[in-house]
Amino acid sequence: MTNIGYRVRLALAFGLAAAVAAGPWIGKAAAQEKPAGESKPAEPEKKPEPPKARVAVFRLSGTIQETPRDEVLNLGGETSTPLWPLIERLDKAAKDPAVKAVVVLVESPTVGSSQVAEIRAAFERVKAAGKPVIAHADQVGSLSHYVLMSAASRVSVVPTGDLWITGLYGESPYIRNLLEKVGVRPDFLTCGDYKSAAEMFMRDGPSKEADAMQNWLLDSLFDTMVARVAASRKVDPELVKAWIDSGPHTAEKARALGVIDAVEHRQDLEAYLKKTYGGDVVIDRKYGKKEEPKLDATNPFGIFRFLGEVMAASKVDKQKPAVGVVYVDGPIVLEKSGGMSVFQDGEAAGVSIRRALDDAANDDAIKAVVLRVDSPGGSALASEIILDATRRVKAKKTLVVSMGNVAGSGGYYVACGTDAVFADETTITGSIGVVSGKVAVNGLFDRLGVTFKPYRRGQNAGMLSTGDLFTPAERQKMQDYMNEIYGEFKGHVVAIRGGKLKKPIDDLAGGRVYTGKQALELGLIDRLGGFHDAVTHAAGLAKITEYDVRAVPKAKSVIEEILEQSSDDDRKGLVRTPASGSILLEAAAPLLKAIDPARAGTIRLALGRLELIRREGVVAMMPELGLDR
Numbered sequence: 001m002t003n004i005g006y007r008v009r010l011a012l013a014f015g016l017a018a019a020v021a022a023g024p025w026i027g028k029a030a031a032q033e034k035p036a037g038e039s040k041p042a043e044p045e046k047k048p049e050p051p052k053a054r055v056a057v058f059r060l061s062g063t064i065q066e067t068p069r070d071e072v073l074n075l076g077g078e079t080s081t082p083l084w085p086l087i088e089r090l091d092k093a094a095k096d097p098a099v100k101a102v103v104v105l106v107e108s109p110t111v112g113s114s115q116v117a118e119i120r121a122a123f124e125r126v127k128a129a130g131k132p133v134i135a136h137a138d139q140v141g142s143l144s145h146y147v148l149m150s151a152a153s154r155v156s157v158v159p160t161g162d163l164w165i166t167g168l169y170g171e172s173p174y175i176r177n178l179l180e181k182v183g184v185r186p187d188f189l190t191c192g193d194y195k196s197a198a199e200m201f202m203r204d205g206p207s208k209e210a211d212a213m214q215n216w217l218l219d220s221l222f223d224t225m226v227a228r229v230a231a232s233r234k235v236d237p238e239l240v241k242a243w244i245d246s247g248p249h250t251a252e253k254a255r256a257l258g259v260i261d262a263v264e265h266r267q268d269l270e271a272y273l274k275k276t277y278g279g280d281v282v283i284d285r286k287y288g289k290k291e292e293p294k295l296d297a298t299n300p301f302g303i304f305r306f307l308g309e310v311m312a313a314s315k316v317d318k319q320k321p322a323v324g325v326v327y328v329d330g331p332i333v334l335e336k337s338g339g340m341s342v343f344q345d346g347e348a349a350g351v352s353i354r355r356a357l358d359d360a361a362n363d364d365a366i367k368a369v370v371l372r373v374d375s376p377g378g379s380a381l382a383s384e385i386i387l388d389a390t391r392r393v394k395a396k397k398t399l400v401v402s403m404g405n406v407a408g409s410g411g412y413y414v415a416c417g418t419d420a421v422f423a424d425e426t427t428i429t430g431s432i433g434v435v436s437g438k439v440a441v442n443g444l445f446d447r448l449g450v451t452f453k454p455y456r457r458g459q460n461a462g463m464l465s466t467g468d469l470f471t472p473a474e475r476q477k478m479q480d481y482m483n484e485i486y487g488e489f490k491g492h493v494v495a496i497r498g499g500k501l502k503k504p505i506d507d508l509a510g511g512r513v514y515t516g517k518q519a520l521e522l523g524l525i526d527r528l529g530g531f532h533d534a535v536t537h538a539a540g541l542a543k544i545t546e547y548d549v550r551a552v553p554k555a556k557s558v559i560e561e562i563l564e565q566s567s568d569d570d571r572k573g574l575v576r577t578p579a580s581g582s583i584l585l586e587a588a589a590p591l592l593k594a595i596d597p598a599r600a601g602t603i604r605l606a607l608g609r610l611e612l613i614r615r616e617g618v619v620a621m622m623p624e625l626g627l628d629r
Helices: 004-025 083-095 113-128 143-149 176-181 208-233 237-245 251-257 266-277 302-313 350-362 380-394 442-448 472-500 516-522 531-541 558-572 583-594 597-616
Strands: 054-065 080-082 099-110 133-137 154-157 185-190 282-284 322-329 366-375 377-379 398-408 421-423 428-430 435-440 513-515 548-551 619-621
Touching: 054 083, 054 113, 080 083, 083 099, 083 113, 083 531, 083 548, 099 113, 099 143, 099 266, 113 133, 113 143, 113 208, 113 398, 113 531, 133 143, 133 266, 143 208, 176 185, 185 472, 208 237, 208 513, 208 516, 322 350, 322 531, 350 366, 350 380, 366 531, 377 380, 377 597, 380 398, 380 472, 380 597, 380 619, 398 531, 421 516, 421 531, 428 516, 435 472, 435 597, 435 619, 513 516, 597 619
Parallel strands: 054 080, 054 099, 054 282, 099 133, 133 154, 322 366, 322 548, 366 398, 398 421, 398 428
Antiparallel strands: 185 435, 377 619, 428 513
């Protein structure tokens, strides 16, 4: 059978080669040579016209994602907004003399609290350059969306639009009873009274430690959000709380209260911009974005030029000094489970991140490295591999950590290996501890009419079998094993953070989770600040002023992902399919589709963590906080 992946790569390679060989004259008549002696009279030089006044427009929609993806050839339109390219485009607008104002259309994005802070900080840089930021929305679906918009110079909402700024709400799922209903018995062990990641499987409600922790997190997060709105709107925090407690609001009511500045449709906003900045002002709806290659369908060789332009547009200047950014984005696993990022949620694969950190350490053009962590943790082994790789970077060049929305448990493990750890006030971090266990599913199979006959050689050969719970001896062996890993985790933190810690490690660890604001007070991080602050700090330590910010590895285009995927399939001799997930996730899928989507999402996360623990063994994983932020 003809190999499909080989044929795809061969066709693309032929197309690229043809594009390079043919050059820009494909499909056009070659220029005629002028007869000898013939010359054209010189034309007077024209002074370049000054650029027209512009209003830079930014759309915030879909997921605000951490790991960037090459925007060239974005199949299917905008489904996400990469954070760092967004920040770079906002900063470009701040410095561009042609840009007179920035408009941000907030279209119900999925955005984390630290990302909100990052975007707000970019708004402040635009305003500091003397340019207003105008935020507009059809509706404001959450308090976090309003916190983001409140940093603008002018906030407007469509007439009768809703403002659901009703506070901060979350639910922690507990699925012990669900497991019992389907014949599954959970058996999990933890290190630390506050390490509550397994409580969702073992209990039908929180322990007193988990309940106290949830409340101190909510208090810190809510106070920070209120303070940010108050500072931006220049009102007292108590008034902001009154706005929240009297919500939800219509746009008209919100304007009367001072929550927003204007009630208008988009066409009204455009009329306002033209009245303010002149009728010929350019409304640039793709400001700062790369221009996508265009396919000339009338030219038989157009596809070859198109492919060549796609690949050329993805190239980066590897000679210019750079700050390299390595992302730890998503649950930490040892190796990726398969599939392309365009089709499934990401994973932070330890072996891939180790390679990226080693590449950054050995790249002479990269003068400093920022490790951007947005992860609830995962595999303890993969976390150790990443931490070890950060040591090799630190031995050669500047290394700074930037914590995103979440950098807890394994996410803290990988981040603690440097003296410059940045986090936002609302970053969720800490959770120093480990958890492991299994579920016994024989009851489920009994109901399905399936039985298994076990055979074993070796006293502990069936220790991880899902046929039954741990025996007392097996449970003790597992606990001893976990205690050893937990000791390593605490030992790393003490060795690296040293005298910065404000309490003994056992009073900070045990699975306790903190906000970034609380973590700074306890000495678990070094500075409050965002991604941009960490990059600027790293560049300063490396003594570079003109530099690129370069993702390591380079963000892939869709074509590169297709080529890489087909190459993997060829080597394995199979067609890859997405991981099926746990039996429970598949069994519960029809039910989840029929119930409340928000609660269904938390249950999916809970069942997904069962699958993660099954795959990775002992994990440094945060509890599912279930916060709607």
